[in-house]
Amino acid sequence: MAQLQLKKLRKQFAHNVIPVKDVSVNVDDGEFLTLLGPSGCGKSTLLRMIAGLDMPTEGLVILGDENLTNIPPGKRNIAMVFQSYALYPHMTVSENISTSLRLRKVDGAEIEKRVNDVSNRLGIAHLLDRKPGQLSGGQRQRVALARALVRDPDVFLLDEPLSNLDALLREQVRADLKQLFESQQKPVVYVTHDQTEAMTLSSKIAVLYDGYLQQLATPAEIYMKPANRFVAGFVGSPQMNLLTLDCEDGKAVLGDFRIELPDLKAPPRVITFGIRPEDVFLREESDADTVNGKVYLVEDLGKEKLLSVRIDGSDQTLRAIVPPDQTWESETVQLTLPRKQMHWFDVESGDRLNRE
Incomplete structure (x- = not known):
């Protein structure tokens, strides 16, 4: 041994x-x-x-x-x-x-x-x-x-x-x-x-x-x-959503929406935002952090569906995994982004910024 x-x-x-x-x-x-x-x-x-x-x-x-x-x-x-x-x-x-x-x-x-x-x-x-x-x-x-x-x-x-x-x-x-x-x-x-x-x-x-x-x-x-x-x-399949976003007043700008940044020593001007598709889901009434967008692609994976959603006011795309039987009334949907599942990375070094 x-x-x-x-x-x-x-x-x-x-x-x-x-x-x-x-x-x-x-x-x-x-x-x-x-x-x-x-x-x-x-x-x-x-x-x-x-x-x-x-x-x-x-x-x-x-x-x-x-x-x-x-x-x-x-x-x-x-x-x-x-x-x-x-x-x-x-x-x-x-x-x-x-x-x-x-x-x-x-x-x-x-x-x-x-x-x-x-x-x-x-x-x-x-x-x-x-x-x-x-x-x-x-x-x-x-x-x-x-x-x-x-x-x-x-x-x-x-x-x-x-x-x-x-x-x-x-x-x-x-x-x-x-x-x-x-x-x-x-x-x-x-x-x-x-x-x-x-x-x-x-x-x-x-x-x-x-x-x-x-x-x-x-x-x-x-x-x-x-x-x-x-x-x-x-690591992860489907791959994590990774978006490079501008920052204003302590928030990341995603199209028409603002996402509050984690507690950082020096708020950056640009940041990489990450969230896994399985952590993004269609909005429920009690959800607070949401973004709107249009579904332009649906991939049927059998046990689930993978949605590609173009966020309103931008050319950025978020992918979300939803149950195979879930439906939505129109191509416009609201997505919930759970704060605990968000990842933040430095644009230049790529290093993780949020340690919690």
Whole structure:
């Protein structure tokens, strides 16, 4: 049992390409950390540095009391599951799972015991004599997971392991992963660009963009209190409404309407206002903070409808999620904007302004 520490990791390639810039993160035993971000944000490079496949330009990788930074990957007790599965096509499932154990010259009886145990846990015991070409995508993914689990590593690394699966199978394997790693009590570092995977699997999420760590927090905090405009826009589907508004007399100007600003040290001239579509709803009689607008697009999502509303007196649009059976008398509607669900960001830095 050991804590994984990443201390100011930086990676620079030729031509001044720097995919990872001074990232520091700790992952405790039993924690599931997801590195979340768009393509090119540095998350896979960071994972490869933990594995030892890439050497950091600066910084340290520490596991417990041991500095792993200059230790080759073969001598780190770390298991990695790749996006492509990386199974040997000429070997059976049993041989693929046991490869690392045979290389370490583990006793044959112990190998058989571990392979049987992990294959039973993952529901692939009946596939042990097959080869990868005879397996479905979901079965191959389970074999790759079994190969990692059988080693009993100190740390698990997973690089977008569900991206090659169809939507239904991805949901099933995601649930299996959550249960599986909850029982392992080892640090897990998982790379994905899929926010649903990050929110459902993680105990902590590290949001990355342009090589920098944008926010490190629980899924709930990432969602409810995004640290900056990038996190607010990246996490959540449909995407958060983010509007750049002028400010007058302590209020933000949204078309014909005024929204009171939070308590700030210095009221800005321009501000970014954010509110999630699920927090915007059609006005009820008791509601105070409302805006009027015209519905110009309705998207039926099955369990709900997504309305796009152009606010009166402006070219700004707010999107709102309403129940599938909700109706309105005309294309003009009144929207309620709950004050507790409002987010405010600095226009230049993108940083969050309201801390409550």
